[in-house]
Amino acid sequence: MSTIDTGERRRSGDARPVIPELIDEATIQSIAEDAWTALVGEDELLLPMPGELPDDVLSSWVDVVGPWTGTVVLTTGRQTAAELTRALLWDSAPELLDHEDVADAFGEIANVVGGNVKAALPGPSALSLPEVGAAPAVRNSADVCRVEVLWRGEPLTISVQGALPPLPVSQH
């Protein structure tokens, strides 16, 4: 007699952690504040307040692959990303920023925030090189920890989100 393995029994027994069980908003906020102070400037504050993102946004992110697999995504308005780039490059910022400048600087912030988020999670884990563009989609709304801040009055979000869809719910 043959049995078709649908994988359902196996999957329903594989508990895997979701990000709110591993890290909280306060830790992410603290990591981001440290990154801002060191990279953007000592007087640069991230206020933990929600704000409405503009239509024209840009995201930068790094992937974390390990016991928890997902992505650390920073999203802000394109203009704010350019302003961040000027703050990072300071006196070496060109008069006209191109996309490569913004991708480099905004990506490096995601790299630093993501690297420190990774360190707060169970390991060992690997970290990808940063990417910049349209944010990866949220695969599982229960596997997201999101922080909303204002930098120089402009909204910015930091989303730590799982890469895997929800596990099927057991029918037993």
Add this chain to the structure above:
Amino acid sequence: MRALVIDDSRAMRRIVSSTLEKLGFEVNQAGHGREGLDVLDGGWVPDLVTVDWNMPVMDGLQFVSAVRANPAWRAMTIMMVTSESEHTQIVRALAAGAHEYVIKPFTADALRDKLALLGLLPQEVAL
């Protein structure tokens, strides 16, 4: 004293280079480990190398191993400056031959303190 700053991020190279220049270093830069080796092969041998971990083409760990395999570069001090902050990664970098490990984000004062511990401050400079 000379320093070579290796990082794939231009913004991070600017931040590290600026701090080192204020401390009196003559600074050269490279965008990944292979470019860093090209600088050394070209005869520009620094006292200090700061190197990121995650980079395209050749990562920081491969760079450290390549430098340590060449006896001519034995005197060079290597400092990993990276967002890789897991304990196991730090151990791997030090085992490969890095002398010091600085986790991003870091302050200019923290970098200066590490250099002082390594005896690599060309002059006493307040940042």
